Amino acid sequence: MREMTYTEAAREALGAEMERDSTIFVLGEGIGRRGGNFNTTSGFFERFGPRRLRDTPICERGFVGLCAGAAMTGTRPVVDFMFIDFILDSFGELANQIAKIQYMTSGRLKMPVVLRGCIGAGGGHATHHSGSYYSVFAHLPGFRVVVPTTPYDAKGLMTTALRSDDPVLFLEHKSLLSTRGEVPEDDYTIPFGQARVCREGDDVTVVALGPMVAKTSALCDELAADGISVELIDPRSIAPLDTETIFRSVSKTGRLLIVDEAFGPCGIGAEISAQIVERCFDQLDAPVRRLNGAHSPTPFSPTLESAVIPQPDQIALAIRNIAAE
Amino acid sequence: MTLDQDALLSLYRTMVVIRQCELQLARSYQAGTVTGACHTYIGQEAVATGVCAHLRKDDAVFSTHRGHGHALAKGVPPRELIAELFGRATGCSQGRGGSMHLFSPDVGLMGTTGIVGPNILQATGAGYSFQLLETDRVSVAFFGDGGVGNGAFHEGLNLAAIWQLPTLFVCENNMYATEVPFSYAARNTDVAQRAASYGMPGIAVDGNDVLAVADAAQAAVSRARAGDGPTLIECRTYRTRPHAEGMGDGGYRTEEEVDAWKARDPIKAFADRMLDDGPINDPIEQPALDRIDREIAELIEAAVQFATDSPWPDPGTVSDHIFAEDG
Numbered sequence: 001m002r003e004m005t006y007t008e009a010a011r012e013a014l015g016a017e018m019e020r021d022s023t024i025f026v027l028g029e030g031i032g033r034r035g036g037n038f039n040t041t042s043g044f045f046e047r048f049g050p051r052r053l054r055d056t057p058i059c060e061r062g063f064v065g066l067c068a069g070a071a072m073t074g075t076r077p078v079v080d081f082m083f084i085d086f087i088l089d090s091f092g093e094l095a096n097q098i099a100k101i102q103y104m105t106s107g108r109l110k111m112p113v114v115l116r117g118c119i120g121a122g123g124g125h126a127t128h129h130s131g132s133y134y135s136v137f138a139h140l141p142g143f144r145v146v147v148p149t150t151p152y153d154a155k156g157l158m159t160t161a162l163r164s165d166d167p168v169l170f171l172e173h174k175s176l177l178s179t180r181g182e183v184p185e186d187d188y189t190i191p192f193g194q195a196r197v198c199r200e201g202d203d204v205t206v207v208a209l210g211p212m213v214a215k216t217s218a219l220c221d222e223l224a225a226d227g228i229s230v231e232l233i234d235p236r237s238i239a240p241l242d243t244e245t246i247f248r249s250v251s252k253t254g255r256l257l258i259v260d261e262a263f264g265p266c267g268i269g270a271e272i273s274a275q276i277v278e279r280c281f282d283q284l285d286a287p288v289r290r291l292n293g294a295h296s297p298t299p300f301s302p303t304l305e306s307a308v309i310p311q312p313d314q315i316a317l318a319i320r321n322i323a324a325e
Numbered sequence: 326m327t328l329d330q331d332a333l334l335s336l337y338r339t340m341v342v343i344r345q346c347e348l349q350l351a352r353s354y355q356a357g358t359v360t361g362a363c364h365t366y367i368g369q370e371a372v373a374t375g376v377c378a379h380l381r382k383d384d385a386v387f388s389t390h391r392g393h394g395h396a397l398a399k400g401v402p403p404r405e406l407i408a409e410l411f412g413r414a415t416g417c418s419q420g421r422g423g424s425m426h427l428f429s430p431d432v433g434l435m436g437t438t439g440i441v442g443p444n445i446l447q448a449t450g451a452g453y454s455f456q457l458l459e460t461d462r463v464s465v466a467f468f469g470d471g472g473v474g475n476g477a478f479h480e481g482l483n484l485a486a487i488w489q490l491p492t493l494f495v496c497e498n499n500m501y502a503t504e505v506p507f508s509y510a511a512r513n514t515d516v517a518q519r520a521a522s523y524g525m526p527g528i529a530v531d532g533n534d535v536l537a538v539a540d541a542a543q544a545a546v547s548r549a550r551a552g553d554g555p556t557l558i559e560c561r562t563y564r565t566r567p568h569a570e571g572m573g574d575g576g577y578r579t580e581e582e583v584d585a586w587k588a589r590d591p592i593k594a595f596a597d598r599m600l601d602d603g604p605i606n607d608p609i610e611q612p613a614l615d616r617i618d619r620e621i622a623e624l625i626e627a628a629v630q631f632a633t634d635s636p637w638p639d640p641g642t643v644s645d646h647i648f649a650e651d652g
Contacts, residue, residue, distance in 0.1 A: 025457060051457055057487070062480025065443050069450025069464070072435050073385055075457050077450075097443050101436070105428045106419045107646040109435070141647045165649035 001182040007039055009151035009183045010116075010172065013158035014041070014078070016187060018048055021076065024162060025052040027063045028080030037082045038118055038177060064090035064115075068097045072109045076162070081117030083129045084171060098167045099142030110165040111142075119147075120173040120210060120261060121298045121309050130298035130305075132210075132262040137169050138239040138271070144168040144192050145239040149213045151181035153236055156190030163189065173210040173261075193240035197249070201229035204323050205249040205256045207272055208234060212259040212310060219316050228323045238268045243275050250276055254285030255322050261309055264292035286325035291318045328536075330607055333599055336378060336535050338617050340370040340592045343394045345618075345625045346403045350393065350410055350424075353629070354570040359410045362439075363424050366394030368533075368565035371591035372497050373398035375538025376465060376558075379546040385435045385451040385464040387444035390425045391497075391564070392437030395467050400432035404628035413635035420638040441502075442477030444468065445494065449481040452490030452555070463549040465493040471502030473519070474510050482557065486523040491549035493542065494557045497532060503568045504577040520557040532560030533591040536598075562591075 004012070018024045026041060032055040035042035045053045056063045060081070067077040081087050087094070094115070102111050121130040137143045144166050148154040154172070161168040198213060199220055208216045213234045220230045231249050235242055250256045256276055258269035269290040276288055294308035328336075347365040354363045366373070369391075377398035380386070388395035396406055401417050409416025410424050417429045425439040435451065438444045448466030455462040472478055473496060485492045496516045500507050507514055520527025526548070530537040538560055545556035563586040567574040574583070599609040645651050 023457070025453075054488070057480075057483060059480040059483070061476060062446055062449075062484055065446025065477060065481070066450035066453055066484060068443070069385075069387065069435070069447030069452075070454045070457075071450070072430075072447065073451040073454035073464075075454040092440065093443055093446065096440055097438070097447070102649060103646050104418060104421050104426050104436070105430065105646075106421065107649065107651070108428065108430050110649050144648075 001184065003180045004151055004183050005178050005180050006151045006154045006172070007177045009155040010158045011040060011042065012183070013155045014162065015044065015047070017159060017162040018044070018052065023075045024078060025054060025075060026078045026080055027054050027056050027067065029056055029058060029082060031055060031080045036080060040080055040116070060086050060089040061093055065093040065097065067113045068093060068101065068111070071111050071113050072101065076112045078114040078116065078162070081115065083125070084117030084119045084133060085128050085131045087115065087117060087133070095140055099140050102166070103142065111167050112165045113167045114161045114170055115167065116170040116172065118174045118177070119171045120175060121293070121305055122175050122211070124300060124302065124305060126300040127297040132171070134169065134171055134238055135262060135267040138268060139266070142167065143239055144237065145171070146192060146237040147171050147173070147210050148236060149176060149210055149234050151179065151183045153190060153196070155183050156188050157236065159187060160189040160192060175211045190236065192237045193242050194236065195242035195245040196234045196236055197231065197245065198234050199230060199232040201231035201253070203229045203253055203255065204319055205231045205233065205246065205253045206259060206319065207246055207256065208232060208259040209238070209268065210261060212261060212315070215312055216259055216315055219312060219319070223316065223319055228319060230319060241272070243272070243279070246272060246276060247279055251280055251283045254283055255325070256284070256288045257291065257318055257322050258288070259291045259310055259315055259318070261293040263295050264290055265295055267292065286322055289318060289322050291315060330609060333609065334613065334617065336374055336539065337592070337595060337599065337614065338621070339374040339377070339398050340535065340595065341617060341621050342403060342624070343370045343373065343397050344592055345621050346397060346406060347393060349625050349629060350407065351566065351570050353410070361423050362390065363410065363570040364391040364568065365564070365566050365570065366391055368586060368591070369497055369499060369562045370394055371535035371538050371595070372495065372532050372560045372562055373467070375535045376493065376495055376542040378539050379542050380433070380463070380465065382433050383462050385433050385448070385462070386467070387435050387448040387451070387464065388427070388437040388467045389441070389444060389469060389472070390437065390439055391469065392427055392467070393424070396427045396429065396434050396437065399434045401427065401429045401434055402628070403625055404631040405429065407628045408632035408635050411632040411635070412637065413632055414638045415631070415635040441468070441472050442475040445472060445477045445481040448492050448494070449485045449490060452485055452492035453488065455491050456488070461550040463491045463493065463546055465495060467495045467497060469502065470496065470498040470500065470507040470510070470516065472496070473516055482523045482525065482555070485555040486525045489552070489554035491552070492555040493545045493549060494555060496557065496559045498559055498561050499564050501568070501577065506577070517557060517559040525555050525557060527557040527559070529559040529561060532562030533589050533594060535591060535595050
């Protein structure tokens with residue numbers, strides 16, 4: 001099968017959907033002629049024109065609020081935040097308006113808004129360009145939150161996001177953008193709330209998010225050689241969260257470790273842990289463990305930055321420890 | 326502007342519907358059948374009436390916490406408004422909103438909001454849709470002087486101006502944001518003048534003169550429908566009741582000031598003009614106005630009965646419609 005990068009795969013989905021549905025338009029800073037800081041819309045300005053590829057002034061609150069009104073009146077906005085940290089200026093429009101309008105109108109209005117942007121540390125972008133924040137949005141009723149990790153998933157989940165009538169956060173970790181993988185040419189969708197079991201195993205269930213999936217996957221052979229069989233799960237979307245797949249896995253392994261670069265307190269790992277403990281306490285052979293990035297802003301210097309991100313040796317140690325409990 | 330007798334009486338009728346409905350809601354608040362917030366529009370009726378007179382059903386209005394008047398002027402029946410404030414399933418928001426969250430998309434009321442500012446941006450977004458879809462529909466944001474100090478005002482007007490969106494920004498300058506005077510909150514209290522900062526037309530009108538408001542709105546709506554972009558209209562007006570029902574009204578404004586504005590009641594002023602040698606050829610007689618007053622009193626009475634008899638929302642529906650495919 002043909003291979004392409006994560007960014008190319010997501011872009012192919014966006015382009016195909018914009019061809020299919022003329023009500024989709026994209027807003028963002030530098031997404032027009034420039035084609036997006038991360039090449040998310042390269043070539044689209046020429047293809048779709050200035051009304052559907054709209055460069056904005058730097059006013060996130062303004063254009064996110066605008067998207068609420070546009071979605072209420074028959075168009076389907078896509079906001080390209082570039083760095084997702086910029087979304088925070090629009091938080092009121094998201095939490096108080098976009099997330100609530102379908103509910104407040106009893107479904108008479110829909111809210112098809114896709115909010116995409118790059119998350120994550122690791123590139124020396126420092127604290128205003130390295131956040132993840134997905135748990136914040138998963139906490140609120142009304143949002144779909146997806147964190148694709150492969151080119152295949154990026155295309156399928158982007159297509160689903162663009163066809164959804166709900167507000168969707170589509171969060172792309174910067175370290176994954178140029179990774180390559182097999183991507184079918186045809187249209188396909190991946191439902192929200194459907195986790196992927198990346199590797200089957202018997203001893204420890206690891207739920208990993210974003211780049212932690214590949215980091216953990218790379219350790220599994222070495223751990224297997226030492227007699228630790230890891231079942232690795234990528235939730236792909238954290239709202240909705242496929243607790244069923246995690247539950248089935250933990251029922252088999254009796255051990256659960258969640259590996260997430262984002263903050264631990266009140267994070268998605270805490271939520272997964274709580275749900276698993278509530279549902280299958282009796283099947284657990286060890287306490288649920290979490291390995292998170294440091295609960296700290298993201299510093300610049302490489303030695304400091306790597307200290308706030310879970311590293312392979314820490315992941316391996318956490319897996320060995322829980323296997324031994 | 327010259328209007329025929331029917332059009333004039335229609336303006337009068339809308340203002341009286343708003344007034345009588347608001348007086349009823351104030352009584353219901355006293356009686357305890359309306360709970361939570363209840364911000365009445367009394368004194369400002371000419372603004373919603375004058376603007377909405379030029380709107381079609383498929384035009385979109387985005388309003389504020391003081392939104393009952395906009396809802397009624399855009400075509401929400403009084404009984405759906407009253408039922409909403411009574412918390413009933415038959416309310417325009419099916420009991421999910423109350424006074425500050427009125428939605429009736431079928432008549433183009435796309436929402437009122439409990440947060441100052443977002444509706445300015447949403448109206449801009451509706452303008453974006455209408456332009457992209459190549460329709461001649463227009464959107465309207467109503468907001469108060471309190472909204473002018475909010476970043477949404479700046480960002481929304483700028484976006485509408487650079488993209489020439491078909492949007493009216495209607496500022497109801499009633500001089501107070503809750504109880505904070507606009508003269509305190511802004512060094513420059515001329516709202517209309519701000520339009521120049523964004524490169525759009527701005528006009529200030531007497532917000533208690535329904536014909537002056539209607540005149541300005543007509544020009545702005547025509548411009549928007551023709552693809553010539555947004556307009557800022559500042560309507561200088563006054564609410565003659567407290568910020569919200571149940572609140573005191575002293576300490577921040579004088580009784581003399583309130584009385585002076587009551588003497589400029591927009592409904593009475595308009596009635597007097599119609600009865601005199603007003604802007605029409607055939608003077609309207611008092612009995613014609615009395616007849617409208619009586620009809621509306623009956624309408625409101627029936628609306629209260631409807632609301633009172635309406636069912637409460639089913640608690641089993643509380644989690645419906647959080648997402649598109651729910652419920």
